[in-house]
Amino acid sequence: MARSGGVQTRKNANRSNSNEDSNQFSVLDDHSRSHNDDPRRPYYLSTSDHPGANVVPKILTGSNNYITWRRSMMVALLARNKVQFVNGKLPQPYEEDEDFDMWNRCNSLVISWMLHVVTPNIVDSIMYMETTSAIWDELQE
Template sequence: MARGGHTRNGGGTQTHTTTAQQISNDDPSYTDTNRFSHLDNTRISREEARNPYFLAHSDHPGARLVPKVLTRGKNYSSWKRSMMVSLLAKNKIKFVNGTLPQPNPDDDDYDAWCQCNNMVISWIPHAVSSDIANRIMYLDDPSAIWVELHDHFHQNNGPRVFEVKCSMQVLTQGCNNVTTYLTRLKAL
């Protein structure tokens, strides 16, 4: 991606172009996040991107972070893992695990914290079934929602573990090839 500029040199205009590589050599904190976009020449530093209050253009209340929604206890473990990976990738895991507490209202970070906190809250209902979303929709803290979901669905994992162990005991290769058999076994 190139950034161009015009300078006056005597009577004519001279154009010079600065590449992202030249910028990154001049400014080590520069991250060329828009190297595939010609629409936006915004420079985002690595420090800014690592800030838990940073929201990318793709972060919006209707975003769906995981491909499968949490329906019942059967898919809680895989759902939780998918959500954790997504939240870690977006640098928002601290909002659900409670390690980024709400600052005082007079703190400079208060408004940014509220914005990100509500953004994370808005993502969770899109990752759960409507009956679960109705139950958690009035909780104002993503860590409280996370604990509520864990308390409700983690308890149901005991019967699921028993079911999986029984399924593993009766699983046979049969006429399947080794790859298919191992894939099924690993899925269990």
């Protein structure tokens, strides 16, 4: 049997308050969403962003294919909005900073991508570097 007249149901309450809040039962509103959920932000990770991802078609073997490899990596990093990690424009935040863990996670992910697209000999020379920008600079030399 349908409800009638003056009975205030959840559905009717939502309709009457639609100007104030489109869904008063929502856990997240537009203002409480994390910047990690925005694909335009460098800390955003999609479901395809994982440590074993093959981000470029060829591996770096040395100075003979560095220019081509660098271009491929830049395209891949630009597409994933991670260039700021390799060019140093997004430096590591202080440990107390709310972005510290996300920065480390993304930095580690990009390091993993880089380790998968260079020869074992090159891996040995960059394995223990802490930041993607340090690795990027080393590979450029």
